[in-house]
Amino acid sequence: ILGGTMASIHMPPGIGDDTEKRMTRVWSAVFALHRRPDPLPSVRELVHSIVVAVNKRVVSERAKLRSQLRSAGSSRRRSMTGSIDEKGGGGDDFSLQPTLAQRRTATGLNLSSYGSPTSHFSSPLKGLKRTESAGANAFSLSSDNNISPRKGNNQTWSQIDAITPPPVEDYIYPESKLFSWKKIAFDERGADNDMMDPLSDKGAMNKYRKTRNNIMQQKSHLLKESFAVLAERPPMSRMSRSPYAYDESDAAAGIVEKEADLKKQALHLQQVALFRNGSGARNSTSLLRFHPYEPALVVCGGSENVSVWNAQTSERMVAFSNGNPKNTRMTSALWINEASTSLLLTGSSDGTVRIFDGLFEPNDEISREKPSLISSFVAAPDIVTDKRYSSGLVLEFQQCGGQLIAGGNAKVIRCWDVATEKCRNTFESKSDASLTALTTAWDYDHNDGYSGLGPDIIVAGYGNGSLRIFDSRSSNKGNPVLYINEGIGRHGLSSRRRKYSEFDEHTSWIVDVSFTTYGGRHEIVSGCVSGSIKFWDLRYSSSVRTIDHKMQMTALAAHSNVPMFATGSPAQFIKIMSHDGMTQQVIRYHEKISGQRIGPVSCLCFHSHMPFLAAGFADDIVSLYAPREAVI
Numbered sequence: 001i002l003g004g005t006m007a008s009i010h011m012p013p014g015i016g017d018d019t020e021k022r023m024t025r026v027w028s029a030v031f032a033l034h035r036r037p038d039p040l041p042s043v044r045e046l047v048h049s050i051v052v053a054v055n056k057r058v059v060s061e062r063a064k065l066r067s068q069l070r071s072a073g074s075s076r077r078r079s080m081t082g083s084i085d086e087k088g089g090g091g092d093d094f095s096l097q098p099t100l101a102q103r104r105t106a107t108g109l110n111l112s113s114y115g116s117p118t119s120h121f122s123s124p125l126k127g128l129k130r131t132e133s134a135g136a137n138a139f140s141l142s143s144d145n146n147i148s149p150r151k152g153n154n155q156t157w158s159q160i161d162a163i164t165p166p167p168v169e170d171y172i173y174p175e176s177k178l179f180s181w182k183k184i185a186f187d188e189r190g191a192d193n194d195m196m197d198p199l200s201d202k203g204a205m206n207k208y209r210k211t212r213n214n215i216m217q218q219k220s221h222l223l224k225e226s227f228a229v230l231a232e233r234p235p236m237s238r239m240s241r242s243p244y245a246y247d248e249s250d251a252a253a254g255i256v257e258k259e260a261d262l263k264k265q266a267l268h269l270q271q272v273a274l275f276r277n278g279s280g281a282r283n284s285t286s287l288l289r290f291h292p293y294e295p296a297l298v299v300c301g302g303s304e305n306v307s308v309w310n311a312q313t314s315e316r317m318v319a320f321s322n323g324n325p326k327n328t329r330m331t332s333a334l335w336i337n338e339a340s341t342s343l344l345l346t347g348s349s350d351g352t353v354r355i356f357d358g359l360f361e362p363n364d365e366i367s368r369e370k371p372s373l374i375s376s377f378v379a380a381p382d383i384v385t386d387k388r389y390s391s392g393l394v395l396e397f398q399q400c401g402g403q404l405i406a407g408g409n410a411k412v413i414r415c416w417d418v419a420t421e422k423c424r425n426t427f428e429s430k431s432d433a434s435l436t437a438l439t440t441a442w443d444y445d446h447n448d449g450y451s452g453l454g455p456d457i458i459v460a461g462y463g464n465g466s467l468r469i470f471d472s473r474s475s476n477k478g479n480p481v482l483y484i485n486e487g488i489g490r491h492g493l494s495s496r497r498r499k500y501s502e503f504d505e506h507t508s509w510i511v512d513v514s515f516t517t518y519g520g521r522h523e524i525v526s527g528c529v530s531g532s533i534k535f536w537d538l539r540y541s542s543s544v545r546t547i548d549h550k551m552q553m554t555a556l557a558a559h560s561n562v563p564m565f566a567t568g569s570p571a572q573f574i575k576i577m578s579h580d581g582m583t584q585q586v587i588r589y590h591e592k593i594s595g596q597r598i599g600p601v602s603c604l605c606f607h608s609h610m611p612f613l614a615a616g617f618a619d620d621i622v623s624l625y626a627p628r629e630a631v632i
Contacts, residue, residue: 027054039323039352040376205362212364213339216293220609223561224518227267229260230563230578231518264584266629267564269576269613271591273314273624277301285616287333288605291342296359296366297614298344299622303329306346308359310366311612311624317366318359323373324348328385331392331408336399336418344371345404345418349392351380353404355418377421379406379414389434389509391463396438398455405458407435413460415472427470429460437461437513441522441538443560453522453538461510465528469501469538505534505543512556518563525565527556533565535579547581555615557604562611568601574615587615590623598623 015023033047198207277283277299287300295312304322309315322330325348332347336355344356358371380393396405403424407413413435415425429435438460441453458470506528514525523544524536531549533556555568563579576585590596599617606613613625 038376039354039378040373043376201362205364209340209364212293216609220561223609223611227263227562228518230263230580231521264578264582266627267562267576267611268585268628269587269611269625270628271587271623272626273311274590274592275309275314275316275622276620277307277316277622278305278620283620284618285602285620285622287330288603288614288616288622289333289335290605290607290612290614291335292338292608294342294360294364294366297622297624298333298335299616300330300333300346301616301620304348306330306333306344308366309622311614314624317368318370320356320370322346322348322354324352324354325350329392332395334395334397336397338399343374345395345397347379347393347395347406349383349385349390349408351378351383351393351406351408351410353377353379353393353395353406353416375418375421377416379404379416380408380410380412382410382412384409389463391434391436394435394438396440396458398440398442400442400455403455405438405440407438407460409434413458413470425472427458427472429462429468431462431464431466431468433462433464433466435460436463436510437526439513439515439524441515441524443515443517457538459513459515459524461506461513461526463509465504465506465508465510467503467506467510467513467524467526467536501538503536503541503543505546506530506532511553512558514556514558514560514565516558516560516563518561525556525558527553527567529553533567545581547577549575555601555604557606557613559606559611560608564611566604566606566613566615568604568615570600572598572600574598574601574604587625590621592623 030047030050033043034051037044038047198204277285278301283301283305285299285301287298289298290311291297295310296317297309297311299307299309300322301307304324305319306322307319308317310317324330328348328350330346331349332345334345336343336345341357342360344359346354346356348354353376354373355375356371357374358369359367361367379395383393384390390409393406393408397403397418398405402418404416404418405413406416407429411429413427413429414423416422417424438458440455441457441459442455456472458472460468460470462468506526508528508530511527511529516523516525521537524538525533526536527533527549529552531551531553533547533549534543535545535547537544549567549569551569551571553567554570556565558565564584565577565579567575567577569575572588574587575583576587577583588597590598598615599619599621601615602618603616604613611627615623615625617623
């Protein structure tokens with residue numbers, strides 16, 4: 001940072017070559033963080049304080065060395081001037097001041113130099129050498145940087161040799177806070193017994209959350225069972241039925257069809273709330289996220305604006321800035337730890353992930369105070385931001401394992417452990433197109449627990465219309481791969497066949513990819529900008545059915561428990577459809593504002609458990625929809 005070599009300034013006593021090399025590596029990492037500031041303010045301030053402290057140390061040592069050199073130079077001039085005058089050699093005028101390179105070497109510090117020699121004082125006089133032809137008291141500059149005294153005038157040389165390095169100050173090593181930190185951590189672990197006491201604050205809060213979560217999950221399960229009749233079922237072959245049971249089966253089919261019609265009518269949505277998130281097109285809504293258990297709705301608009309609304313009262317509780325750099329935008333938002341202490345995770349187009357806490361009060365009411373940034377890291381360091389059509393950073397979070405999957409305008413998909421901020425696995429996309437959508441074939445059911453193909457199955461959609469399936473258990477880094485169980489092998493172990501999975505039936509930008517589990521089937525729903533919606537069974541090499549939206553599509557949302565999905569179009573309408581391809585409802589106008597047409601649809605989001613829909617438009621309006629009648 002200040003030029004020169006590390007050897008010019010003494011290291012604290014007891015530090016050898018190995019320790020010095022380790023310090024060099026640490027300094028290189030710290031200085032790299034200083035050149036590219038970390039998105040987390042606490043880390044950024046810590047790095048800045050370390051660099052400032054090191055620079056202050058260098059400046060103080062440089063000042064001490066300069067004072068020593070000045071005093072040594074003045075004493076040499078006085079002694080050599082007297083000896084030169086005695087011999088009559090005062091006609092040659094030369095300076096004993098060190099050259100610029102020597103001055104930097106003697107007073108600088110370069111912590112980035114690797115493999116430097118051990119610490120010694122570098123005197124500027126070691127470039128001077130006496131020559132025999134110029135007399136006993138003459139000197140000349142030599143290139144070997146060694147002082148070569150000759151006989152004569154030993155008093156002068158004794159004065160030069162008497163120059164000693166500046167005394168090394170006692171270095172105060174920083175005191176570790178590890179013991180105090182762990183002591184507090186162990187004390188908190190010991191206090192976990194309060195969680196079992198319903199009379200304590202923690203125990204009461206724990207009991208409330210469990211009750212709240214169980215009630216919502218029971219409602220979700222009842223809703224799933226109630227509307228399972230709407231799930232598309234494979235047609236039954238007439239050859240497999242007895243001709244005597246023909247009329248009976250037709251009657252049963254008629255009853256089922258009538259019941260399905262009643263269920264579809266029950267899902268007719270109406271606008272229950274409408275609020276403005278800002279003013280003008282600059283605050284158009286780009287992301288919407290319902291909280292699974294509390295009436296909180298996150299609305300992201302503009303480039304970095306985040307608002308939290310109470311969906312029951314249509315009141316904005318808090319608004320804050322995501323803090324992403326200029327000329328970047330937010331492209332992802334997720335709730336994590338929803339069942340306990342809820343956190344908001346956001347991703348921006350520069351590849352940075354930020355996690356906010358404090359959106360809820362200790363009693364789980366929505367807070368009016370601005371949240372605090374508790375963690376931030378770069379999830380996609382190789383992301384490209386200069387593309388004209390950019391998906392930014394696309395994220396998918398798995399609560400069961402604390403794994404964050406990150407992709408986007410990058411060649412690599414990364415799996416992160418959010419707790420430790422370490423990358424677990426990487427996959428090469430092998431595609432020049434941007435990754436636009438992510439999901440995992442894994443869902444939670446109140447009675448059955450987690451269900452699906454497994455948390456390791458990752459489904460990715462791309463800008464060229466392709467779908468690729470990845471298995472995080474695979475060590476293959478170059479190709480999409482999926483492992484399919486095939487029963488018990490010869491040695492009594494479950495054999496698995498490795499299957500490469502790439503689907504190219506879509507022809508344009510993938511808008512959304514979702515995993516559904518209703519009807520006893522595990523299917524992937526995907527949609528592209530051109531308007532085609534496809535349903536996939538990952539056991540097959542092609543889609544099982546296709547629905548044509550018949551218009552350009554900019555938004556798609558599929559409910560995880562009810563067999564319905566919503567599509568949004570730039571032609572200013574929202575279409576509610578069932579999985580059999582029937583259009584249940586088309587929304588073109590705001591019911592809360594008489595005669596006003598909705599704007600071009602920018603985003604759609606269903607509630608995780610209830611049949612609630614949130615819609616964002618190219619203007620600043622956000623609309624909420626719910627069934628006209630109670631469905632459970």
